[in-house]
Every structure is written in structure tokens, then in C-alpha cells.
Amino acid sequence: MTSKRKGKLSLDQMALISPSTKDVTMEASLGEFLSHCQRLGLTKNTVINYKRECSKLIHHLKLNAGEEALEVSLELLHEGLVTKPIERGLKNSSINVLIRANKVWFTWMKKKGYIATNLMESVSLLKQRKTTIQTLTKEHIKALLKSIDTSTYAGYRDYVMYNLMLSTSLRIGEVVELEVQDIYFNKRSLIVRKGKSWNDRSVPLTRDVEHLLKNWLAIRGESDNNLLFISVNGLKLNAKTCYQILKNQGEKAGT
Structure with a gap:
């Protein structure tokens, strides 16, 4: 007897075609994200910036979490993106570049279903002192x-x-x-x-x-x-x- 097919796949059927987040490492996710950016036609410098800044977070997580799990704690994220950079003497503008790049990456991972919660939404940009640009006469x-x-x-x-x-x-x-x-x-x-x-x-x-x-x-x-x-x-x-x-x-x- 032929079973009736439904328009929407069941959870078991979705599991067959959807990659398990347990099999996706941070580095693999970043590589896929960068390929996505290239397909969108983003500039070479933008893609390089994403790779550099997001790789910094991966390095921090490897050192402190001992693994590349996609689901990380907010505390680890804040430490890697804010606390440690401040301790190293980075300017707020440089730290914000780091935060912005990872916000874009995590937003993409959330849409892909690689992470259940986008913790980067809870990481705020640092305040920057506005400087007056001197114009030439x-x-x-x-x-x-x-x-x-x-x-x-x-x-x-x-x-x-x-x-x-x-x-x-x-x-x-x-x-x-x-x-x-x-x-x-x-x-x-x-x-x-x-x-x-x-x-x-x-x-x-x-x-x-x-x-x-x-x-x-x-x-x-x-x-x-x-x-x-x-x-x-x-x-x-x-x-x-x-x-x-x-x-x-x-x-x-x-x-």
C-alpha cells in the first residue's frame, strides 16, 4: 500500500537532510560563512576582515573552552570580545570592529540553524569618543x-x-x-x-x-x-x- 505523502517534512525526515550541529565545528562554520559572503559579492577586504576578526574569537574559545562547540556561553564570548582585548590595550574602535564581525557571523549561524540562540545579540558595542575632524583650509x-x-x-x-x-x-x-x-x-x-x-x-x-x-x-x-x-x-x-x-x-x- 502506497503511503500518503505530506507537503511538509516531519522532524525525522528533516533530520535526514539537515546537518547535525554537533558535526559542525567553529572553523567549518566560519569557512562556510566566508564562502557565503563571497557569493553575495562582498568586497575582498570585507571578507578578509570577517575572517581575521572571527578567527580571533575561535582562537580564544579553543584556549579557554578546549573545544570548538558552536554553543558557547555569554561569559566566554564577552571575555574574548571585550574583557581580554581591553586588557591588551586595544582601542574601543578596534574592539567594535571585532564585535561587529562576530555579530554578522553569529546572525548567519542562527539563520542556518547551527545555533539555537544568538548570544551576540547580548554583546553591546563599546562607546567611542567622538573626535572632531579638522578640515583643511x-x-x-x-x-x-x-x-x-x-x-x-x-x-x-x-x-x-x-x-x-x-x-x-x-x-x-x-x-x-x-x-x-x-x-x-x-x-x-x-x-x-x-x-x-x-x-x-x-x-x-x-x-x-x-x-x-x-x-x-x-x-x-x-x-x-x-x-x-x-x-x-x-x-x-x-x-x-x-x-x-x-x-x-x-x-x-x-x-
Whole structure:
């Protein structure tokens, strides 16, 4: 006799197709979560950040719990994400980065059914002191640009980069990712393809910046590297290094 099939699976049937949380380790869960993030199209830096910050919690749990159980105590979580980092002298902003990353991971695990309760909902972000961002005056900007030695390859490159940033409000991380083909002189604009929101956007250029970019391309010359701004050796520039150069140049100019 043929048994009647129901539209909704029973608990026993669900158990056949659903992985047991006892067989899923923290590291396996994190690996699956990171793959999920990549499929969503999150930026490479975002995925790297999740991996780094969530791995810190796994390390803490291994040392203090002796296992990789997905169900952990709130006390252990708070110790690994707040107490210990504070003892190591981490700033509240850095600790909040750690907390935020793990909140996203635990929320994903809850949706997957890997954990019964999302204890990260009980872990609050730390208060951060609001700092006043000092803006540059026209005099400061003139002094900064004037202090750059444009008689060298690197100097002129930095001069063009900073003029471009000041004119368009692009971030350093966006500027170092620009490629030669992203510049459209016929439309006097450029395309930012790897912005923070991961959406392409068109940015208009002033005539002065357009002129500087044309001069820069002539000085840059041909290269196997398609990036717009490259090192003397034709390599990609590091955003942090560029920021430090800009900071040092500002101090030199007294801004």
C-alpha cells in the first residue's frame, strides 16, 4: 500500500537532510560563512576582515573552552570580545570592529540553524569618543601641494593623485584601484568600479584635473599594469603607504 505523502517534512525526515550541529565545528562554520559572503559579492577586504576578526574569537574559545562547540556561553564570548582585548590595550574602535564581525557571523549561524540562540545579540558595542575632524583650509591645501617635489616620478604622481582626491572626494583606497581605462576624457569623467558600496559610479573631472591626468599618463608611459597610478617599478600602490606619505607631506608643509 502506497503511503500518503505530506507537503511538509516531519522532524525525522528533516533530520535526514539537515546537518547535525554537533558535526559542525567553529572553523567549518566560519569557512562556510566566508564562502557565503563571497557569493553575495562582498568586497575582498570585507571578507578578509570577517575572517581575521572571527578567527580571533575561535582562537580564544579553543584556549579557554578546549573545544570548538558552536554553543558557547555569554561569559566566554564577552571575555574574548571585550574583557581580554581591553586588557591588551586595544582601542574601543578596534574592539567594535571585532564585535561587529562576530555579530554578522553569529546572525548567519542562527539563520542556518547551527545555533539555537544568538548570544551576540547580548554583546553591546563599546562607546567611542567622538573626535572632531579638522578640515583643511585653502591655504593649507596650497601649502601641501606646493611642498611636493614634482620634479620626480613619484612626486608628480602623488601631486596628481592628491589633486584628484581633493577635486573628487575619492578615498585613497578608491584612487589606487583606478585603471587607465576608467578615465573618459571625451566625457571628462572617470568610473569608480570598486567603491565601498561595490556599485560603479561616474565622477566628473575639472579641466585642471583632466589636464594633470593627461600629463601623468604621458609621464607614466606604457606598462603591463593597467592601474592608473603605479610605482616606479610598475607595481600597485598600497593605500596605507599612500596615506602615510600624505600625512608626512602634510606635516612637512605644516598643515
